[in-house]
Amino acid sequence: MSNNYQIIDHEIDVLSLVKKVSKPEAGATTTFIGTSRNFTGNQAVSYLFYEAYESMALKLIEKIGNDAISKFKITDIAITHRIGKVVIEEASVVIAVSASHREPAFEACQYAINTLKRIVPIWKKEFMENGKEMWIGNRE
């Protein structure tokens, strides 16, 4: 398993992902950072909790990365998803993509996050400020 694909239970170091995909021939690096938001609908969110089917999730995250490399003219890609408690403003997922030029880097980054949200077996639980908690199904 490549070190470019990780599921971790602590804060994601965004710069470390950027460094992983840094290459002499890359003229553009894009990043996507998904962070915990303090509201859902009209309810105040206190924090999020993520659970993963880790072995399958890692396999699919690696497949998304490999597919992105096949589909777009990119140099490299790195994806890290965090599990456990993620407080407001902290990142739950970070994707970094390097490419010779910016267009494929943007496209591959969007492809990777959209596909991750659709197929990777990770689930989010919202803990509300009013004390309620709720597992979230796919809304997209």
Add this chain to the structure above:
Amino acid sequence: MKVKVLVFAHIKEIVGSGEITLELDNGCKGDDVLGKLTELHPQLADHCKYLKLSMNGEYISNDDQVLENSEIAIFPPVSGG
């Protein structure tokens, strides 16, 4: 045959554990795993229609045959990211 079943998110909370072993008939399908689990945990009946299945880390459909000693996972639609 014995099959290891992993469950996640609110399904894990209903079952009360993340992993159970079920005794199933040879040649059974994904639907039969859901049926057996629902027999043991009737509250799952309301959830079955949207649950996803995987076998040994790959998505399967409810009609796919379940293999002996495989690892089945049952989970709600994903919500990562």
